[in-house]
Amino acid sequence: MLWLQLRNELWKLFGKKRTYIGFLMFLLAQNLVVLIFRFSNAARGMKNTLEGNGYLPDEFISSLTIATIMLFPIAYMMLPLYVSLVGGDLVAKEAEDGTLRMILSRPISRIRLLMVKWLAGVVFSVASVLALGVFGVAFASIWFPWGGLFAFIPGELFSVFNATDGLSHYTGAHLLMAYKATTVMTLAFMFSCFNVKPAAATILALSFVFLNFILMNIPFFKDIQYWFLTYHLNLWQFMLAQPIPVTRIWESVSILTGFNLTFLLVGCTVFQLRDIKS
Amino acid sequence: MIELKGVRKVFGKRPAVERMNLSVPKGEIFGMLGHNGAGKSTCIGMMLGQVWPTEGEVIVCGHDVTRYRQRALEKVGAIFEAPIFYDYLSGWRNLEILSHYTAPTSAARLREVIDWVGLTGREQAAVKTYSHGMRTRLALAQALLPNPELLILDEPSDGLDPEGIHEMRHTIVRLQKELGLTILLSSHLLNEVEQLCTRIAVMQKGVKVFEGSLNDVRGEQTWVRLKTSEPEKARVQLREARLIAEERESDLFALAENAEPHQLVEFLVKRGFQVHEMTVHQATLEDFYLSLVKASAGKN
Numbered sequence: 001m002l003w004l005q006l007r008n009e010l011w012k013l014f015g016k017k018r019t020y021i022g023f024l025m026f027l028l029a030q031n032l033v034v035l036i037f038r039f040s041n042a043a044r045g046m047k048n049t050l051e052g053n054g055y056l057p058d059e060f061i062s063s064l065t066i067a068t069i070m071l072f073p074i075a076y077m078m079l080p081l082y083v084s085l086v087g088g089d090l091v092a093k094e095a096e097d098g099t100l101r102m103i104l105s106r107p108i109s110r111i112r113l114l115m116v117k118w119l120a121g122v123v124f125s126v127a128s129v130l131a132l133g134v135f136g137v138a139f140a141s142i143w144f145p146w147g148g149l150f151a152f153i154p155g156e157l158f159s160v161f162n163a164t165d166g167l168s169h170y171t172g173a174h175l176l177m178a179y180k181a182t183t184v185m186t187l188a189f190m191f192s193c194f195n196v197k198p199a200a201a202t203i204l205a206l207s208f209v210f211l212n213f214i215l216m217n218i219p220f221f222k223d224i225q226y227w228f229l230t231y232h233l234n235l236w237q238f239m240l241a242q243p244i245p246v247t248r249i250w251e252s253v254s255i256l257t258g259f260n261l262t263f264l265l266v267g268c269t270v271f272q273l274r275d276i277k278s
Numbered sequence: 279m280i281e282l283k284g285v286r287k288v289f290g291k292r293p294a295v296e297r298m299n300l301s302v303p304k305g306e307i308f309g310m311l312g313h314n315g316a317g318k319s320t321c322i323g324m325m326l327g328q329v330w331p332t333e334g335e336v337i338v339c340g341h342d343v344t345r346y347r348q349r350a351l352e353k354v355g356a357i358f359e360a361p362i363f364y365d366y367l368s369g370w371r372n373l374e375i376l377s378h379y380t381a382p383t384s385a386a387r388l389r390e391v392i393d394w395v396g397l398t399g400r401e402q403a404a405v406k407t408y409s410h411g412m413r414t415r416l417a418l419a420q421a422l423l424p425n426p427e428l429l430i431l432d433e434p435s436d437g438l439d440p441e442g443i444h445e446m447r448h449t450i451v452r453l454q455k456e457l458g459l460t461i462l463l464s465s466h467l468l469n470e471v472e473q474l475c476t477r478i479a480v481m482q483k484g485v486k487v488f489e490g491s492l493n494d495v496r497g498e499q500t501w502v503r504l505k506t507s508e509p510e511k512a513r514v515q516l517r518e519a520r521l522i523a524e525e526r527e528s529d530l531f532a533l534a535e536n537a538e539p540h541q542l543v544e545f546l547v548k549r550g551f552q553v554h555e556m557t558v559h560q561a562t563l564e565d566f567y568l569s570l571v572k573a574s575a576g577k578n
Contacts, residue, residue: 004382008375015366098362102420105326105356105430106379107348113379275289276328278319278358 002116005108009120013086019124022082026132029078030139033070038143049152055160062147064166067136068173068240072153074132075177075236080184080209086124087188088201090117091271096197100276110272114193118264121189125181133174151240159242169240176236176249183233183256184209186263193267195274209233232256279304279428279460280325285334287320287484294320295484298334302462302477304427307454309475310464311567317484318464322432325462326356339428352380355421359433361413365406369397369416372405377423387423395419395449411442418449428460429453435467443470450474472563480567482574495566499523499532501559502539507552519545524569530559532569 013019036042046065047057091114094100103113149166151159161169188205192198209230215221216228225231235252238245280302287295295317302308312318323329324336327347336343341350363372370388377383392401395415400408408416414434421429431450435443447470453459465471471478472492480488506512509528516522516531521542524532533539543553559565 001378001382004378008378011367011371011375012364015364015371017366098358098360099364101328101358102356102362102376102417103379104328105351105354105358106376106424107351107354108379109348273330275323275330277323 005112005116006119006123009116010123013090013120013124018089019086022078022085022128023131025078025082026074026128026135027139029074030067030070030132030136033073034066034139034143037066037069046150046152050150050160053158053160055150058147060148060150060160061144062149062163062166063137063140063144064147064149064163064170065151066140066144067133068149068151068170070136070140071132071173071177072237075180076234079128079132079177079181080206083121083125083128083181083185084188084202084205084209087121087185088192088203088205089198090121090189091192091267092194092196092198092201093192095195095276098278101278104276111268114264114268114271118186118189121185122182125185126178129174129178129181132177133170137170149240151237153237157237157241159240161242169244172239172244173236176239176253179253179256180233180236183229183260183263186260186267187229190263190267190270193271193274226251226255229256229259232259279339280308280462281335281337282321282324283335283337285321285324285331285336287317287324287329288332293484295324295331298486300479300486300489302460304460305454305458306477307450307461307463307475309471309478310462310481311466311468311471311478312481313571314466315483316481318481319432320484321481322356322430322462322464325430326354327351353424353427354430355424355426355428356430357414357417357421357432357434359436361410361417363405363413363416366404368402369405369408369412369419370401372416373401373420373423376420380424383423391419391422394422410437411439411445414438414442414446422453422457426459428462430462430464432464433466434463435465435470443467447474468562468564468567478563480570482571487570487574492563495563496560499566499569500539501530501532501565502542503530503555503557503559504542504546504553505529505555506546507554512546512551515549516542516545521545526565526568 043061047061050057050060146163148163149161149170151157184205187208188201191201191204212228212230216225216230232252232255235249238249280300282298282300285295285298298321310318320329324331325338325343327343330344338350339353343350364375373388392398395418397412397415397419400412405413405416435446438446450461450463451474454461463471463475475492477491478495479486513525520534521537522531523534539556539558543556546553
């Protein structure tokens with residue numbers, strides 16, 4: 001029965017054109033980044049850094065490296081936008097359209113309905129990250145050869161892997177990114193359970209994320225930055241570190257789990273108590 | 279099938295339903311009447327566990343909806359004023375989705391219900407291609423899928439053309455006769471309620487102002503249409519003589535208690551009025567409803 005209900009939610013979700021906006025934008029953004037790297041001097045700085053550290057650039061300016069480079073802006077900016085768009089729609093859009101009233105004339109508990117909808121949101125979040133990872137490598141492979149992975153964030157990250165290890169780290173980063181996507185989706189889902197328009201739920205979720213990011217970067221809050229959601233959302237990039245900071249990842253996973261449970265609890269409580277009217 | 283006991287609902291500081299007691303017996307077509315904002319939809323929302331009552335008890339199919347919502351709604355189907363579906367999916371897919379919130383439903387049962395409502399051949403088309411009438415039929419199909427014993431219809435004829443309204447009326451009668459359903463019908467259409475329902479409740483500003491059978495409605499007052507040489511003077515004198523209780527349209531009068539139609543004619547003729555016409559007027563639900571509204575407005 002749960003499977004049937006989840007399948008139905010997925011039909012509803014993936015039957016809508018707007019669900020695919022995120023996938024489409026990922027395709028466009030990834031192809032744009034690949035073409036910029038292929039037909040401009042954008043890779044020169046990376047080559048210099050590699051050469052300066054004693055590595056052969058030709059081994060590491062690869063499809064895996066380009067796919068990883070394009071991952072950063074997309075994961076920071078676009079992924080939260082599209083998962084919160086879907087998360088914000090899950091309940092509020094049905095309430096706005098009036099289909100929620102039809103559903104709630106059925107003998108299904110509100111909590112079960114929410115859980116089924118949330119699971120559909122999780123499937124979407126995982127699918128988005130999967131698409132991001134697979135499309136990234138696929139498009140980069142058209143213009144760049146297969147090779148090692150070079151990940152570099154000035155002052156934070158400098159890692160060089162051979163192709164096999166690089167692929168493992170790239171895959172691991174996507175696994176954790178799926179958790180980030182799920183968390184942002186759950187945040188939007190929580191707001192969606194309130195009596196608000198779907199757009200408002202999305203905007204509230206994104207505002208919460210941006211506010212966390214801004215506060216976290218104010219020097220005054222530096223000592224307590226680990227209390228902010230955004231400090232833990234980017235745990236995926238630690239999978240690209242050498243060596244992987246396992247304790248730090250577990251810490252973030254635990255705290256994000258706490259955030260997710262809190263968002264779900266608040267959402268369920270609000271939804272359980274509210275009146276559903278036409 | 280439905281019982282509301284001392285139900286009250288307040289939205290913020292605004293009371294939507296006050297001191298509501300209602301009983302819908304099994305096998306009846308029960309009408310709920312009232313102006314927009316009278317509290318009908320709030321009552322229906324409470325019956326379906328969509329709106330939580332502030333006070334009181336709502337019992338559907340023997341179960342308290344607030345505490346045992348799932349059990350109470352197991353044998354309930356509902357249709358709302360504007361039949362809204364997932365437009366981008368087919369009618370068949372919509373029915374599958376909605377029926378699975380109750381229990382797994384076989385394809386044979388889906389086909390049976392689609393056939394009953396007359397949508398066979400169009401079930402695989404996207405709902406966005408459906409006319410309003412077809413959507414209403416689809417709404418009926420989703421309500422019938424769980425084999426309900428109770429059907430709650432919240433203004434089902436809203437937005438339908440005259441042909442559609444006639445079809446809906448015919449369908450409601452079929453539902454009761456062929457399937458033996460208890461039906462709660464909330465409607466603005468007084469003639470629809472009059473033709474279909476055996477009992478009615480009238481709501482006004484969140485308060486139930488009447489509950490009874492249609493026979494009670496018709497038998498409550500005798501109305502006569504009286505045309506005289508001096509209508510205004512005749513009206514004043516009939517009032518003073520306490521022969522009429524109420525008047526409408528200048529020549530339509532409700533007889534006072536114990537007054538008979540012929541007494542009015544005798545009274546007027548004796549006082550020199552020429553009586554051109556006197557007909558007993560069968561009170562319609564509309565007359566009754568309007569008199570209730572007027573009386574209620576008078577109190578306020």
